[in-house]
Amino acid sequence: MLKNVDLSKKLSKVKLKKVLDASLGEELGQIQRDCRAAGLPVIIVLEGWRHSRRSDILGGMMQYMDARGFRVYSTTKLPLEARQQPFFTSFWQQLPLPGAMSIYRHSWYHMQIAGEFLGSEVGIRPSTLEHINAFEKQLTDGHYCILKFFIHLSNKQQKANQKKAAKALGKAWHEISTIYSEEKEYSKYYKRYDEMLEATNNVNAPWHVVSGEDLQAAQLEVYQTVVRELRRALYAFKEAKAMDKPSTGKSDTAEKYDILAKVDLSKTLKKAEYRDKLEKYQSRLRILQTEAANAGLSAIIAFEGWDAAGKGGAIRRLTAAMDPLAYAVNPVSAPNDVEKAFHYLWRFWVHVPQKGEVAIFDRTWYGRVMVERVEHFTPDVDWQRAYAEINETEAQWFENKIVIAKFWLQIDKDEQERRFKLREENPAKVWKITDEDWRNRAKWPEYEVAVNEMLAKTSTSYAPWTIVEGNDKLYARIKVLKTVVEMLEKRL
Amino acid sequence: MLKNVDLSKKLSKVKLKKVLDASLGEELGQIQRDCRAAGLPVIIVLEGWRHSRRSDILGGMMQYMDARGFRVYSTTKLPLEARQQPFFTSFWQQLPLPGAMSIYRHSWYHMQIAGEFLGSEVGIRPSTLEHINAFEKQLTDGHYCILKFFIHLSNKQQKANQKKAAKALGKAWHEISTIYSEEKEYSKYYKRYDEMLEATNNVNAPWHVVSGEDLQAAQLEVYQTVVRELRRALYAFKEAKAMDKPSTGKSDTAEKYDILAKVDLSKTLKKAEYRDKLEKYQSRLRILQTEAANAGLSAIIAFEGWDAAGKGGAIRRLTAAMDPLAYAVNPVSAPNDVEKAFHYLWRFWVHVPQKGEVAIFDRTWYGRVMVERVEHFTPDVDWQRAYAEINETEAQWFENKIVIAKFWLQIDKDEQERRFKLREENPAKVWKITDEDWRNRAKWPEYEVAVNEMLAKTSTSYAPWTIVEGNDKLYARIKVLKTVVEMLEKRL
Incomplete structure (x- = not known):
């Protein structure tokens, strides 16, 4: 899924601001309020390469939203005890209430990869992609909306961003570990990310792969996608609620059990x-x-x-x-x-x-x-x-x-x-x-x-x-x- | 408060069983149900010397109670992250619901002493006894019942129990640390325990100091005290509820503020x-x-x-x-x-x-x-x-x-x-x-x-x-x- 991502898109800061001021900013706030009014619980997953500047992408969006209605999580901040419980425990515990949003800067996908590649060093026992699919399906079947983004980067851009980040004041204090070095093993991670994206690209929770080469272009694409996909989810949510059939208690199988x-x-x-x-x-x-x-x-x-x-x-x-x-x-x-x-x-x-x-x-x-x-x-x-x-x-x-x-x-x-x-x-x-x-x-x-x-x-x-x-x-x-x-x- | 504890009391296993079978066991179950029916939340603190066999005292009592209505906690099991939050955070989070019980095998008192004596080694910043008093008063004023026991032991008996415990199968896996050695520094701990008991022996949450020299005698005294004190607390709880005066919104001070x-x-x-x-x-x-x-x-x-x-x-x-x-x-x-x-x-x-x-x-x-x-x-x-x-x-x-x-x-x-x-x-x-x-x-x-x-x-x-x-x-x-x-x- 990474192969055909168009990494050439570019956008100036001025143009992005124009679009946001014109209506996109207000639309982000409005769609959050609509979700709240309808009681739709939303989970946004923002995965991607290290140094794909997801904090900036996230931070930019959060300014248009009501901070009382979302919470941002990262698996890198889970205490060791939580990592030693079954893989999905903390994600279940962090589920949003109806109308609220849980946003992941590092989600189960990051925990899965970290568990596979670093396992005992970071104290994580990885799950399987099948379990991840089952987890997401349980939630979407339960009328949770899951929006998944993967911010893609070339190795060259990643290294450039890494240098810039290192120069900038302070070190990010929430990095999982210094041993986690994607930059040096880009092709190994590329392969695994690609497999993972393909295996978990389900109709109920598809991936939106976004080029992160240019920050503003990435921001625009993510924000527009959030508005569009949440509108779609809201519509489906209301439809589903309206279609609720009365319960009969009858089994869907003809088989009789006599245990x-x-x-x-x-x-x-x-x-x-x-x-x-x-x-x-x-x-x-x-x-x-x-x-x-x-x-x-x-x-x-x-x-x-x-x-x-x-x-x-x-x-x-x-x-x-x-x-x-x-x-x-x-x-x-x-x-x-x-x-x-x-x-x-x-x-x-x-x-x-x-x-x-x-x-x-x-x-x-x-x-x-x-x-x-x-x-x-x-x-x-x-x-x-x-x-x-x-x-x-x-x-x-x-x-x-x-x-x-x-x-x-x-x-x-x-x-x-x-x-x-x-x-x-x-x-x-x-x-x-x-x-x-x-x-x-x-x-x-x-x-x-x-x-x-x-x-x-x-x-x-x-x-x-x-x-x-x-x-x-x-x-x-x-x-x-x-x-x-x-x-x-x-x-x- | 430790000086005058009568360490000579003894009771045979047979006699303890007789008392429990006759009525004490049933009374323990009944008082728990009464608290549940009345909606009284109960906190039981079981502190004491290391090797004072509090697990046995606790275990014996729990058999007569409905396990669905209590939860046992210990500060030694708190993850490091929780220890680095304000001292009382986890105790607030572990408050019992109305009618339920939170039981501490190691409570804020143990955490206080551990923080004072071992501080950074166990990652605990101690509180003060004034804060402990304030914490307990807030809860009892809020109609929580707090029962506090301290199981006292002579140094001789402590050493004997320690030997026995070491011999018995397995090591207790929930000890805070091997560096925590009361047996060797009995007099230092004695002094601090005594000061602590005196400073926190308040009318709203008094200490019950019990001799732990003889296990059965200690069990009997603790169980009888639980029944007696919970009956008293229940009575006071119902009285207080009946006495609720209508709210007027009027200040209790004559002073006028004009900020x-x-x-x-x-x-x-x-x-x-x-x-x-x-x-x-x-x-x-x-x-x-x-x-x-x-x-x-x-x-x-x-x-x-x-x-x-x-x-x-x-x-x-x-x-x-x-x-x-x-x-x-x-x-x-x-x-x-x-x-x-x-x-x-x-x-x-x-x-x-x-x-x-x-x-x-x-x-x-x-x-x-x-x-x-x-x-x-x-x-x-x-x-x-x-x-x-x-x-x-x-x-x-x-x-x-x-x-x-x-x-x-x-x-x-x-x-x-x-x-x-x-x-x-x-x-x-x-x-x-x-x-x-x-x-x-x-x-x-x-x-x-x-x-x-x-x-x-x-x-x-x-x-x-x-x-x-x-x-x-x-x-x-x-x-x-x-x-x-x-x-x-x-x-x-």
Whole structure:
């Protein structure tokens, strides 16, 4: 994609100012306000060669925009801890709110290249271009607008700019590292940039390759493109909103899944055996947690299941064996205002574990294909797409040394009724049961369909579901503990 | 406070289990649920000697609590970047939501001692015990409950525990540093701990010093204290809520302040002079920003003023001269659900600048003593206390190498009306004016009283207010730029 870029375009400062004063400047401000009014979240990626003067390009544009509505980021400023989390963690955490803009002077592309070429020296484990495509598609499918620019430079111009920059006062203090020297290895970087641009030039987030040989010409092209592309995105955004179809909760596949019906709920454990095994696996887990932490291995332990299936009890037996400093339990319920304003996966990315830590989720991102489907909260096309999105996400986590254990706690309808009634009768437990539990219970058949499809479509080699026979609580707790222990052992 | 601790108490494992099984365990769970139901946010600080087995004390308690409702923190796990922000930044960011618990295995006390004794080796700039007291008082005044424990140990027992710990499998991986050796310098630490406990043993957040010689005895005492003190706190919390008096917006001082009336609004600047000075100060600021960043100096630039006083324009002239990567503009409007759930200062601590960066606020924490007072959103006692709280906060920021520039943009009522009407007539600017602007304008006299008192009570040597004569926009913009430039120069 770099070969045919016209590097000869030139523009004087006076001419650029004329165009900006005539209307382009005002158009930049106006389109930002239009995006804000419509609630369109915008991500602008400004990649390019080192010394392609992206700061000037950016700075020039920012003067016409309202600084209260954007934030500028760079991966070169990420602390080491953030770099050691899964590759996309900080980008998820930096997502713009509806109507706001996140602007990257160095984005995931820079982090990818830096990770590939300098890896351990800069503390970055690179991702893959496939994951980058998946990441961007998840966002554009979620109605985020992504504008990507690559500022191209000849080696000659790059060296000239570099000299000028070195002369000018002060050294840029936010450079990733002095060892990162594109100028000397221009052809190596050229090849990799070109491949990268081609592999990530998707219809939902295409690249705009701009010549940076002449600063003013580059500025004009970037600013005009921003206005044009944001107008287009706004139009599409409004169209998409208007086209939202009512949700039916119906699957898009004809296939019937029958996983839950085959679960053998007669499995039990005697009290004495339970005590022995509890002691055994908890001791083992205590040791494994330290070993995993030392090895930089993290874990995500996800719990789903019917109401009263025993999630809380299982979690307590897990955490009893763990260092309270190294785990966090994240209860997941209906999203609050802020969570609702973001992509549905945002609130889980925020809790991705640090290196060596354990994140436990009591209910999870699978709400997208269960409650959001069954209650018709989400258009069919969106929850249907979520199976793939979740698989992609879990694969990204797994590849960053995270063990992913997912539990579906299964009980039958009679057992649930028995437990609901027990809770209602016990003053110490009555707080555990609400009207909503009874309402959910009435939708058991719909949930059964949704759970079956979920188990079938999201059980992967890297993040398998473990179905836990839960009618007997003792059996269930041990199975959870044992599974976590075995998964950690396998990965260590 | 350490001298008279009875180190002889002992308890067998069997006896502890009996007490826990009989009722204490259930009481721990119940009090947590009661706090949750009432919406009381709880902070538990578990400090003590190294090797006082706080993990065991903590771990034992956590088993009776719902892990979904607490989070355990330690300052030893803070990344370097976080340690270089103002001392209390991460503690503010880790505040519990209503009904939740934040538990510290190493808190601000540990960070204080580590900062004092090891300073640059661990990258911590210590605070002062006065600031710690102010921090805790702000929280308890804001209805947070703070429970503080110090686990005391004899040097002999400490050495014995240390040996045992070293023998046991694995090394604790979360120790701050191997250079941190209390065992060898017991008396030095003893003296400092004792002073610290005495100086921070306040009625709103008293210390509970517990003997750690015998683990079970310590566990029992801590757990019983947690139940007892949380019950007390809950009672006080409910009392306080019931006693909320309606807000009157009236000052608690008889003094009249007359600062705004003395502002000379006739000051103007000619267009040509404006252009010269704009160029001059922007160039200077561009250089200063790099110098400040290199020196690790940050800045907080706060804007308040009447509607249409020109805050946006002044901010734009500032940011035009700055590296977009090194500043962020934070627009402040009515708090959202999440912000409302926290202490009113929380949402500003979240945006405290990183080392070398600039945080600009378009409207600020002073909303507490302006809109919240004038609109009667907040009980009198709360906004009246805010002057002192804000001064304390700004002092903490200032001491962490942050330049604090605060601008009040002053215009008169006629000028505001003229600008409102201009906006209404201009299709490109009509978005800037809303009905609320007119409503606020009707309360001009009440705001005038509030602003005068604010300027009088919160203009300090470390964070002075600059009143900007704003009837002439050109004059105002230059004054803002010049002030920021001079403040940076003075501090460099």
